[in-house]
Amino acid sequence: MPGLMDGRAGLVTGAAHGIGRACAIRFGQEGAKVVVSDLESAREAAEETVAAIRDAGGEATFFPCDVSRSADQEALVAHVVERYGRIDFAHNNAGIGVHAPLAETSDEDFDRVIAVNLRGTFLGMKHQIRAMLRNPGPNRGAIVNTSSNAGLRGVHMIGAYAASKHGVNGLTKNAAIEYAEQGIRVNAVCPAAIMTRLMSDLPEDRQAEIMAPQALKRPGDPMEVAAAVVWLCSDEASFVTGLPMPVDAGSVAGW
Numbered sequence: 001m002p003g004l005m006d007g008r009a010g011l012v013t014g015a016a017h018g019i020g021r022a023c024a025i026r027f028g029q030e031g032a033k034v035v036v037s038d039l040e041s042a043r044e045a046a047e048e049t050v051a052a053i054r055d056a057g058g059e060a061t062f063f064p065c066d067v068s069r070s071a072d073q074e075a076l077v078a079h080v081v082e083r084y085g086r087i088d089f090a091h092n093n094a095g096i097g098v099h100a101p102l103a104e105t106s107d108e109d110f111d112r113v114i115a116v117n118l119r120g121t122f123l124g125m126k127h128q129i130r131a132m133l134r135n136p137g138p139n140r141g142a143i144v145n146t147s148s149n150a151g152l153r154g155v156h157m158i159g160a161y162a163a164s165k166h167g168v169n170g171l172t173k174n175a176a177i178e179y180a181e182q183g184i185r186v187n188a189v190c191p192a193a194i195m196t197r198l199m200s201d202l203p204e205d206r207q208a209e210i211m212a213p214q215a216l217k218r219p220g221d222p223m224e225v226a227a228a229v230v231w232l233c234s235d236e237a238s239f240v241t242g243l244p245m246p247v248d249a250g251s252v253a254g255w
């Protein structure tokens with residue numbers, strides 16, 4: 001059976017672990033050529049993602065990128081185009097969190113979260129869109145950003161993170177309306193609690209607090225996010241753009 005992403009080439013940031021790793025693997029399973037990207041310091045884990053894709057018969061390679069640095073993002077996109085001739089999809093997924101009430105959040109933590117989550121998404125899209133506009137039309141490319149259900153509502157103790165993810169949803173909608181007519185679709189996924197290091201590193205009572213608004217009372221599996229990300233990047237979602245899509249066990253529905 002043909003894969004949803006057969007012959008397409010693209011990148012996933014923050015793909016050494018968690019949701020990004022799951023998405024990179026799923027892109028590979030669906031026939032895509034995947035550039036697995038993460039911090040240089042995460043190279044070893046990122047190479048495990050590459051190996052998982054190759055072991056399943058897919059095509060993948062690692063390229064380091066700190067998403068908060070414009071030069072890194074430009075080099076990452078250039079690498080995809082150099083290696084595969086074009087860039088068809090991009091998943092801006094790298095992200096970090098800080099847990100503290102607003103008045104106790106340090107200026108440095110606020111700036112760090114905004115630099116990675118929001119500025120990182122802006123820089124990624126900027127360089128990805130420039131390259132996609134060079135693809136022949138009508139369908140030039142698809143971008144998915146990893147936001148959060150904290151991009152759709154407030155969540156106690158993560159004000160800086162919520163601000164960054166509301167910003168990601170804003171950028172997603174703007175990029176979608178600005179580039180729709182040029183054949184680029186842009187969407188976001190807004191997961192609730194997914195069992196990755198971001199969750200498992202937290203104390204159990206904090207995990208329970210984060211999961212409390214969910215209608216499905218369990219943490220999600222990263223592959224449950226990957227299914228939505230890959231679908232949004234595929235032609236199956238050809239009429240979908242500008243959507244911050246909850247993948248959130250009903251947490252926003254019950255809000």
Ligand SMILES: NC(=O)c1ccc[n+]([C@@H]2O[C@H](COP(=O)([O-])OP(=O)(O)OC[C@H]3O[C@@H](n4cnc5c(N)ncnc54)[C@H](O)[C@@H]3O)[C@@H](O)[C@H]2O)c1
Binds near residue numbers: 042067095148190195
């Ligand atoms: N796990 C959840 O419950 C959850 C819920 C909603 C949204 N998210 C979002 O999902 C995304 C992935 O998170 P995860 O849960 O898989 O966490 P994770 O910590 O397992 O993975 C995050 C990855 O991002 C990488 N990274 C961090 N800073 C980076 C930078 N400056 N440049 C490049 N890579 C960088 C890390 O090395 C890591 O591999 C994040 O954007 C996060 O905000 C997670």
